[in-house]
Amino acid sequence: MDKDTASIPSFGTPDPENLFLASAEGLYSYHQLNRYRTYLMHRLQDFDISGSRPVGFVANSCDELVMAVASCWKSGLPFACFNPSSPAQELEAQITELNPALLITQGDLPLSPEKLPPVLSIQELSLENAFRNEPGDSTVSPGFSFDPDPDQVFGYFFTSGTSSSAKIVPLRRRQMLFAARASARNFRPDSNHFWLLCLPLNHVGGISIIIRSLLYGSGIYRMKKFDEQMVGTFLSENKLFQAASLVPTMLKRLIDIPAFRTHPTFKAILLGGGPISTALLERAVAKGVPVVASYGMTETCAQIAANPLLKPSGTYIPRKSVGPIFEPNDIQIRDEGGTAVKGNTPGLIWLKGPQVFDGYLNKDLTRQRFDEQGWFNTGDFGYLNGNRHLFIESRRSDxxxxxxxxxxxxxxxxxxxxxxxxxxxxxxxxxxxxxxxxxxxxxxxxxxxxxxxxxxxxxxxxxxxxxxxxxxxxxxxxxxxxxxxxxxxxxxxxxxx
Known part of the structure; x- marks a missing residue:
């Protein structure tokens, strides 16, 4: 795939004293993240980590996992987050195919030891252990002291897409940088304020919250799982919360709470991960809940289209649209033969641009989904109106x-x-x-x-x-x-x- 010639976005460095992470277990600044990063890099320097052999995580959501993922991004170490709830056979197949340099786990894995790479327990890499040691120079990453190349793979993600078996999607730093800039044009939390993270961390949706927060210099509030009553209280009453990423089912559960309203300085709920009904958006509007309806997938580094921020005082028109494709990315709607169709005509959604991945780890699959000009066939079905707003008809496989x-x-x-x-x-x-x-x-x-x-x-x-x-x-x-x-x-x- 040809690289996009658009200039790579850049972001500033956050104040070390600003909040980075909070949860029911603790509160951590960017300075503490830098200390943890130094500690983690010291522990990993003897492993043969490379662009093609990442750090593998098999753990449920916890503060250490968030800090480790953030440390890998800051140090240029590629990583992969496996779903710890996966059946043993599926997990073993994924680990075998990706072949990580080591696994950081939350407990014993139900896998044959001879089929595993070296293993570290996430308990060994606890925040308590990290902060018990001498802080040292938090600007140094032993063994990994280089400026990461924007074309370097930062993470490997598993996605089932339109087939039953999982596909491995390598995502590069430049794709995340373009995605973060595009999202920030719509909204971004302020420093020392929170983006609610209650999505699983083996998906790009959850990981992108961590990395975008790093780039913006804002904070994350991590919840192990979604609890509508607790989330409703946070977004209604706690002015430190300015953003949340939810799937439609989560939003519906919030809207079903009779007294739920977001507080006056709350910025937006970023809504994605599935079809968004007009009825749900209408209920959000009626309650004055600001919503950003979006479209994206693992292969586009999360959202690649979104409506402008839905203010409580108004709405975007037409409401069923997921908005325009983020510039400088491009979109075509094509028929089954691969020919572009006119506006308001349904067809297959094809994408191209710096946010779109370069291809699957499986080269044969890549050849099936990309054309000779580098356009990616999403497998999704939709159309564009006269203003080039995108409407999703369905996932093609559905x-x-x-x-x-x-x-x-x-x-x-x-x-x-x-x-x-x-x-x-x-x-x-x-x-x-x-x-x-x-x-x-x-x-x-x-x-x-x-x-x-x-x-x-x-x-x-x-x-x-x-x-x-x-x-x-x-x-x-x-x-x-x-x-x-x-x-x-x-x-x-x-x-x-």
Whole structure:
């Protein structure tokens, strides 16, 4: 891939006394981060870490993990965060494929010792141990005292995308620098204020909060997991909180709290990681909650499109848009044959620019997803309006093709969730001899509300064309979701057997 010729963004150096990290366990400044970085680099200098052999982390969210990731970025050490909840077979396959120089773990791994690289316990690298030692010169990183090249890989990320097996995405420093600058044009927290981090740290969404905060010189408040009551209190009452990154399910849980409002100096909730319904945005507007709806993926170093900041006093139009693509990146909408289509015509989303990754670790997969001019086929489906605002129709792999017609599950889900009796809905297609795929829906009914599939279908007839209306509607206690509350679509068909 040709490098983009746009100049690399640069950021200033934060005041050492400013807040960097806070959690229920402690409060740490940038000076303490520099001390931890020196300590960590001393511990890692004997390992054969290189651009192709990163530091591997297998740990749940904790202060040490945040400090270690930040230290790796500051020292130019590539890293990879594995999901500690992954099945042993999957985790072993990922570690074998990536071959990290060492693993830093939170506990014993259910893997064969002969298949593991050298292992350090994150308890050995605790903040207590780091700050017990002499602080030394916090500007020096023994063994890694170099100025990182913008083209250097800073991290390796696993993403399933449109296939069942995980793909490894190497992301380079320049991609994160461009992403951070683009995000900052919309909003950024002030120094000594917090960006709420409650996303998993094995995804680019969580990691990008750490690195963007470093670049902005602002602070992070880490929560081990999302708790709507606690988050609601923070964003309503604590003026140190200025930003939060949430997925739509998290925002919905906040909005469901009757008294929830953000405090007057709160800047924005950055919303991404899944389809965003108009009904949810309308509820946020009604409560005066500032929201930035965005679009992105691991391959674009998180968000690459976003609406302008949604102020409580107004809204962006049209509300279903995820905004324009961040400059200097570019976008094309193409048909199945690869030809660019006109505005307001749905098609596949292709991206190119300095925020877009250079390719997967698997070169064959890279050749399948990039064209000769360096455009990346996202596999997502959408269109541009006359003002080049992007509208997401669906993830391409999630499209339901029934009787030759394309159905976006997100469109049907949005209409279902507009009904008063339905709290949440998930729509998928299951094999059907007559139609190819049959549209079906699993719904979580509001407590105490009646469940009448025929009545639901009758209401949908006023909102959807006939082929989009689910032929089967099933009430469930809960939907299959991952740790962020995102529906695991691959598990939906099994509900209908």
């Amino acid at each position: 499209l339901i093709i029934t009787g030759g017609e394309n159905v976006s599950p997100y469109e049907v889900e949005e209409q279902l969730e507009r009904l008063e009796t339905i709290r949440r809905a998930a729509v998928t297609g299951i094999p059907d001899e007559e139609w190819g795929e049959r549209v079906v829906a699993a719904v979580v009914v509001e407590k105490g509300a009646p469940f009448d599939p025929e009545a639901i279908r009758e209401k949908l007839e006023q909102r959807l064309i006939a082929y989009k209306i689910p032929k089967q509607i099933l009430a469930v206690g809960e939907l299959p979701t991952n740790r962020t509350g995102k529906v695991i679509r691959s598990e939906l068909p099994s509900l209908f057997k």
